[in-house]
Amino acid sequence: MRLRLFVNGTPRTIDGVDERATLVDVLRDALDLTGAKVGCNRGECGACTVLLDGRRVNGCMVLGASADGHEVVTVEGLGTPDDMHPMQRAFVDCDALQCGFCTPGQVISAVACLKEGHAGSPGEVREWMSGNLCRCSAYAQIVDAVLSAAQQDES
Amino acid sequence: MKPFAYARPQSLEEALAAIGAPGSAALAGGTELLNWMRLGIEAPDRVVDLQLLDDLRAITVQGDGTLRIGALARLSEVAADGAVARMAPVLRSAILQAASPQLRNLATIGGNLLQRTRCPYFRAEDPVPCNRRDPGSGCAAVDGEYDNVALFGWTERCVATHPADPPVALAVLDAVVVTTGTDGGRRIPVRDFYVLPADRVDIDTVLAPGELITAIEVSSPAPRSAYVKVRERSSYEFALVSAAAAVETDGPALLRVRLALGSVAMGPWRLGDAEEALVGLEPASPAVGHAIDDAVALAMPRPGNDWKVRLARNTLLRAVRDAAAIPDVGGIE
Numbered sequence: 509m510r511l512r513l514f515v516n517g518t519p520r521t522i523d524g525v526d527e528r529a530t531l532v533d534v535l536r537d538a539l540d541l542t543g544a545k546v547g548c549n550r551g552e553c554g555a556c557t558v559l560l561d562g563r564r565v566n567g568c569m570v571l572g573a574s575a576d577g578h579e580v581v582t583v584e585g586l587g588t589p590d591d592m593h594p595m596q597r598a599f600v601d602c603d604a605l606q607c608g609f610c611t612p613g614q615v616i617s618a619v620a621c622l623k624e625g626h627a628g629s630p631g632e633v634r635e636w637m638s639g640n641l642c643r644c645s646a647y648a649q650i651v652d653a654v655l656s657a658a659q660q661d662e663s
Numbered sequence: 664m665k666p667f668a669y670a671r672p673q674s675l676e677e678a679l680a681a682i683g684a685p686g687s688a689a690l691a692g693g694t695e696l697l698n699w700m701r702l703g704i705e706a707p708d709r710v711v712d713l714q715l716l717d718d719l720r721a722i723t724v725q726g727d728g729t730l731r732i733g734a735l736a737r738l739s740e741v742a743a744d745g746a747v748a749r750m751a752p753v754l755r756s757a758i759l760q761a762a763s764p765q766l767r768n769l770a771t772i773g774g775n776l777l778q779r780t781r782c783p784y785f786r787a788e789d790p791v792p793c794n795r796r797d798p799g800s801g802c803a804a805v806d807g808e809y810d811n812v813a814l815f816g817w818t819e820r821c822v823a824t825h826p827a828d829p830p831v832a833l834a835v836l837d838a839v840v841v842t843t844g845t846d847g848g849r850r851i852p853v854r855d856f857y858v859l860p861a862d863r864v865d866i867d868t869v870l871a872p873g874e875l876i877t878a879i880e881v882s883s884p885a886p887r888s889a890y891v892k893v894r895e896r897s898s899y900e901f902a903l904v905s906a907a908a909a910v911e912t913d914g915p916a917l918l919r920v921r922l923a924l925g926s927v928a929m930g931p932w933r934l935g936d937a938e939e940a941l942v943g944l945e946p947a948s949p950a951v952g953h954a955i956d957d958a959v960a961l962a963m964p965r966p967g968n969d970w971k972v973r974l975a976r977n978t979l980l981r982a983v984r985d986a987a988a989i990p991d992v993g994g995i996e
Contacts, residue, residue, distance in 0.1 A: 573669040638898035639763025
């Protein structure tokens with residue numbers, strides 16, 4: 509089937525998509541946007557987190573077909589190595605990653621967490637970032653990064 | 664995953680016709696259906712995506728004061744709604760303790776009612792005996808390496824539990840599931856919505872094929888209500904046991920109490936005897952604990968899961984106290 513997506517601000521038309529493909533499959537395989545990762549492929553790890561119409565979702569739990577006509581933002585749409593998004597900068601500054609596999613999902617989720625107004629305290633960040641697992645267990649630094657970005661956002 | 668056709672009907676009528684056809688599956692949030700298809704629990708020929716049915720997404724307070732939640736409202740939208748917070752804090756709390764922010768942005772309140780058990784044998788990637796997956800094949804969980812099984816309403820055919828949090832809250836709210844179908848619609852109290860193993864194990868709910876949940880209605884709000892969920896980690900985990908309580912008081916004494924346990928049966932488990940026994944007691948009195956002791960004494964623990972009985976007792980007690988701790992401001996508006 510044919511999909512029309514708005515990805516990172518750009519309209520994209522993708523032909524020949526299998527109905528079974530998930531949104532993260534389409535992003536990675538058809539559009540070569542490999543930031544979002546397929547970790548568990550069943551909605552448990554959050555490595556595939558993207559923004560769908562501005563809201564964070566698990567890219568593995570949405571059919572590509574269901575995303576037809578909708579707006580998607582992936583980590584590639586946030587910033588570049590030379591011009592990082594403040595949340596990306598905060599993750600670097602706070603050393604909030606080790607292997608990096610979960611990081612694109614963490615960063616997207618963190619951007620949404622902050623925008624939703626759930627970055628007021630360490631406990632609140634832990635609760636509202638619980639949908640993103642980090643098997644290297646960089647959690648303490650991830651919480652620091654989200655809080656740090658929230659402070660910059662206020663100033 | 665078996666190949667399927669994808670349809671996105673424009674109207675409720677089109678949607679009902681589509682999901683009424685054999686081999687069709689309705690797709691709302693997708694957070695369960697996609698995993699069922701991956702595991703082979705469901706293998707539809709056609710997936711009917713309901714995303715265009717905007718009329719089923721509204722959350723409103725109707726003229727008679729009934730809270731009506733459209734079936735396609737996302738869990739995150741229900742939790743963020745002011746009327747829900749005011750009239751049904753137990754539901755808001757249950758939702759915010761369910762799943763993750765990402766999943767709550769996808770999952771719908773109607774779909775959540777249809778969540779299926781987390782029993783690992785039911786969800787096994789390779790076939791094992793499970794009467795729900797393969798009728799007549801037996802139950803691997805009955806003597807299995809899994810102790811988070813039912814306390815109430817189980818049989819040797821199935822010892823699984825229903826894992827969702829919102830239905831437990833909806834049970835104490837005496838919520839009604841509103842449905843429609845090509846043959847007309849029904850109004851089904853949440854407490855009559857689930858099918859226990861003693862009756863059947865081939866279905867989880869009384870929802871008929873082709874019947875669609877359109878809304879959930881709460882006509883008996885509970886501004887003083889609470890949800891307590893106990894789990895192995897403090898976020899993003901299914902319950903070991905959960906409890907919902909809604910109270911009304913007359914002076915210091917309980918006047919009306921509604922109680923339900925979650926993750927102890929194949930649906931929310933209301934405790935009618937305890938509800939009656941609590942009337943006239945003060946929430947902090949030891950007699951409340953004794954009445955709840957009597958209620959959980961009816962549990963039928965399996966070998967190895969008697970720990971859930973004590974947990975259920977203490978979780979219920981905390982839910983009653985949390986609900987009673989909410990100030991009685993009188994009225995709900």
